[in-house]
Amino acid sequence: MAQNIYDDDEFFAAYSHLPRSVEGLSGAPEWPTLREMLPDLAGRRVVDLGCGFGWFCRWADEAGAASVLGIDLSENMLARARASMGDADMGDTRITYQRQDLDAVELPDDSFDLAYSSLTVHYLSDLARFTESVRRALIPGGRFVCSVEHPIYTAPSSPSFVTDAAGRVTWPLDQYLLEGPRTTDWLAPGVIKHHRTLGTYLTQFHRAGFMVNELVEWGPSAEQIELVPEWAIERDRPMFLLIRADRT
Amino acid sequence: MAQNIYDDDEFFAAYSHLPRSVEGLSGAPEWPTLREMLPDLAGRRVVDLGCGFGWFCRWADEAGAASVLGIDLSENMLARARASMGDADMGDTRITYQRQDLDAVELPDDSFDLAYSSLTVHYLSDLARFTESVRRALIPGGRFVCSVEHPIYTAPSSPSFVTDAAGRVTWPLDQYLLEGPRTTDWLAPGVIKHHRTLGTYLTQFHRAGFMVNELVEWGPSAEQIELVPEWAIERDRPMFLLIRADRT
Numbered sequence: 001m002a003q004n005i006y007d008d009d010e011f012f013a014a015y016s017h018l019p020r021s022v023e024g025l026s027g028a029p030e031w032p033t034l035r036e037m038l039p040d041l042a043g044r045r046v047v048d049l050g051c052g053f054g055w056f057c058r059w060a061d062e063a064g065a066a067s068v069l070g071i072d073l074s075e076n077m078l079a080r081a082r083a084s085m086g087d088a089d090m091g092d093t094r095i096t097y098q099r100q101d102l103d104a105v106e107l108p109d110d111s112f113d114l115a116y117s118s119l120t121v122h123y124l125s126d127l128a129r130f131t132e133s134v135r136r137a138l139i140p141g142g143r144f145v146c147s148v149e150h151p152i153y154t155a156p157s158s159p160s161f162v163t164d165a166a167g168r169v170t171w172p173l174d175q176y177l178l179e180g181p182r183t184t185d186w187l188a189p190g191v192i193k194h195h196r197t198l199g200t201y202l203t204q205f206h207r208a209g210f211m212v213n214e215l216v217e218w219g220p221s222a223e224q225i226e227l228v229p230e231w232a233i234e235r236d237r238p239m240f241l242l243i244r245a246d247r248t
Numbered sequence: 249m250a251q252n253i254y255d256d257d258e259f260f261a262a263y264s265h266l267p268r269s270v271e272g273l274s275g276a277p278e279w280p281t282l283r284e285m286l287p288d289l290a291g292r293r294v295v296d297l298g299c300g301f302g303w304f305c306r307w308a309d310e311a312g313a314a315s316v317l318g319i320d321l322s323e324n325m326l327a328r329a330r331a332s333m334g335d336a337d338m339g340d341t342r343i344t345y346q347r348q349d350l351d352a353v354e355l356p357d358d359s360f361d362l363a364y365s366s367l368t369v370h371y372l373s374d375l376a377r378f379t380e381s382v383r384r385a386l387i388p389g390g391r392f393v394c395s396v397e398h399p400i401y402t403a404p405s406s407p408s409f410v411t412d413a414a415g416r417v418t419w420p421l422d423q424y425l426l427e428g429p430r431t432t433d434w435l436a437p438g439v440i441k442h443h444r445t446l447g448t449y450l451t452q453f454h455r456a457g458f459m460v461n462e463l464v465e466w467g468p469s470a471e472q473i474e475l476v477p478e479w480a481i482e483r484d485r486p487m488f489l490l491i492r493a494d495r496t
Contacts, residue, residue, distance in 0.1 A: 152400065152421065162412070164420070172410075172418035173400065174484040177467040197486075198446055199465040206461070213454070217447040219425040236422040238445075 002103045002123045003192045006052075006074035011188035024055035029231070030147060030218045030240050034118070037145045037214055037244040041065045044113035047137065049102055050120025054081030057095045060116075068095045069112075073102065102130060107137035115144045119240070122149045122193045125181070127200070131208035135247055144210060144245045150217060150238040154182055154195040161233065171237040198241065210245035218242055250351045250371045251440045254300075254322035259436035272303035277479070278395060278466045278488050282366070285393045285462055285492040289313045292361035295385065297350055298368025302329030305343045308364075316343045317360075321350065350378060355385035363392045367488070370397045370441045373429070375448070379456035386495045392458060394493070398465060398486040402430055402443040409481065419485040446489065458493035466490055 005011050019027035025035075042064035048056050051070030054077075060068045072078050078097050100106070103124050115134045124130050134144055153159065155176040163169050175195075182195050196204075205212050217238040220231040253259050267275035273283075290312035296304050299318030302325075308316045320326050326345050348354070351372050363382045372378050382392055401407065403424040411417050423443075430443050444452075453460050465486040468479040 152424065156418070157416070158418075164410070168405070168420070168422070170404070170406075170420035170422045172412070172416070173421045174416070174418045176400065176485050177465065177483040197465050199463050202460075202463050212450075212460075215447050215450050217425065217445050235425040237424050 002073060002101055002125065004073050004101075005123075005188065005191050006072075007076050008188055011191065012074075012076045014187035020055075021053060024053070025059055028118075029220055029224055029228075030242060033216055033218055034145060034147060034242055037242065038116075039114060039143055041114065045111060046114045046116065047071065047107065047112045049105070049115060049117040049134070050123075051081060051097065052077045052118075053084065054095070054097065056116060056118060057081065057097075058093075060114075061093050061095050065094060068093075070095060070097045071100050071102065071105065072097070073099065075099065105130065105133050107133055109136050110139050112137050113139060113142050115142070115146075117144075117146045119147050119149065121146060122154055122195075125194055127194075127196060127204050128208070131204055131210070135209045138247045140247055142247045144243075144247070146243045146245070147218075148201070148241050148243075149193065150241045151176065151196060151198050151201075152237050153239050154193050159184060161236075169233065169236070173237075201241070201243070205243065205245050209248055211248050212243060212245050214242075214244035216242040250321060250349055250373065252321050253371075253436065253439050254320075255324050256436055259439065260322075260324045262435035268303075269301060272301075273307055276366075277468055277472055277476075278490060281464055281466055282393060282395060282490055285490065286364075287362060287391055289362065293359060294362045294364065295319065295355065295360045297353070297363060297365040297382070298371075299329060299345065300325045300366075301332065302343070302345065304364055304366060305329065305345075306341075308362075309341050309343050313342065316341075318343060318345045319348050319350065319353065320345070321347065323347065353378065353381050355381055357384050358387050360385050361387060361390050363390070363394075365392075365394045367395050367397065369394060370402055370443075373442055375442075375444060375452050376456070379452055379458070383457045383495055388495055390495045392491075392493045392495070394491045395466075396449070396489050396491075397441065398489040399424065399444060399446050399449075400485050401487050402441050407432060409484070417481065417484070421485075449489070449491070453491065453493050457496055459496050460491060460493050462490075462492035464490040 025031045041060050043066050045067045046060045046065045047069045051057050051072050054070050057068045057070040103126050161169050162172050179196050182193050184191050218240040219235045225232045273279045289308050291314050293315050294308045294313045295317045299305050299320050302318050305316045305318040351374050409417050410420050427444050430441050432439050466488040467483045473480045
């Protein structure tokens with residue numbers, strides 16, 4: 001069972017003010033890279049695992065998807081998603097929202113052309129079950145595009161940059177090879193993320209029956225740093241891992 | 249052109265005293281994991297890229313390989329390899345040693361069943377050329393088993409553990425996404441290694457025509473830490489990346 005931190009009022013209030021919450025996909029600096037990993041969505045059946053406010057569901061709908069299923073554990077998120085754009089149940093889009101715990105997700109077999117999951121999988125405790133569920137839900141040749149917090153980002157016992165006596169700013173990496181839950185105080189106290197090594201992500205995608213055809217350790221581009229100079233430090237350690245995997 | 253640091257007298261003298269130099273494969277803690285990635289060598293044609301003192305060449309010869317070609321840039325290493333065990337040119341084994349710069353390596357097409365490279369590729373400046381040369385030299389279905397210093401290990405501007413005011417020991421990661429040469433003072437001043445991200449290694453293996461079927465971010469096992477307690481810190485950041493890639 002994944003922690004439902006997005007239904008914690010303090011966390012949700014803080015999360016609601018992040019650029020990616022206010023501005024949607026254009027507020028997520030890794031979105032242009034993720035978008036490049038997507039197939040043409042016209043006529044495709046799409047599932048978004050951890051859909052949050054539904055920004056991607058709406059984008060997929062506008063891109064001509066035949067159907068879009070958004071799944072999330074948080075009532076808060078789903079209520080916002082439904083309110084800000086209609087639900088197919090309400091007759092005005094091809095989007096349906098559904099509440100499920102992704103650690104126990106049930107999906108119909110061979111039913112989707114694309115599975116998408118943005119910054120969600122590090123909240124799940126059972127990566128094997130999840131990747132196998134996604135693989136079964138995809139048609140052969142279907143694609144899974146996924147972003148997670150990078151293992152270098154999730155590993156440390158104290159995940160904040162530090163400045164040494166010489167003024168050098170570094171990321172204090174430790175316990176990288178010790179996989180398991182990490183409790184951090186990001187937006188609210190006691191947020192539980194599951195740290196896994198990059199090798200574990202790749203091995204588990206293979207075992208579940210995927211070919212990992214692209215893997216990007218995301219950092220801001222020179223153009224992005226020019227626009228937002230404080231992002232330069234993000235090049236010191238990657239924050240996001242982006243994976244394009246194809247069902248074999 | 250790769251730096252020929254192993255022909256630097258100070259470096260070579262220090263390197264000659266490392267456990268892996270004195271004890272051979274059994275002095276390399278990652279060897280049991282690498283060995284698991286190898287096929288049965290009986291009757292196989294093997295090339296060792298960066299063969300050093302020839303420990304692996306001798307192991308492959310004893311494992312029944314049909315032929316073993318060991319390649320290195322360093323005259324020091326090759327002289328020691330030839331002296332400590334005969335060369336096929338001398339009539340007593342199936343091993344041949346050859347001097348080549350691996351950044352400009354020339355290998356015959358479709359001629360090897362296994363390519364092996366231990367802790368060498370991070371010295372090379374042209375990963376694309378190298379992986380493509382290895383792929384062409386392998387038969388279809390041939391295997392490339394390779395270890396490199398892990399990108400987390402090669403990235404930092406100051407690659408040593410630090411202890412903070414609270415006594416916490418961490419690895420001061422920075423400039424991970426800034427690829428390129430790194431000059432360190434390991435065993436001798438001015439050793440040049442080429443830092444690449446894990447994403448770049450994987451992407452380049454794919455582009456060259458390999459399937460990466462195993463990727464291990466190596467750390468010591470519980471049993472190894474029991475034998476050598478000071479290795480426990482190696483779990484804080486992986487030192488080696490082990491890759492099994494198969495020619496498609």
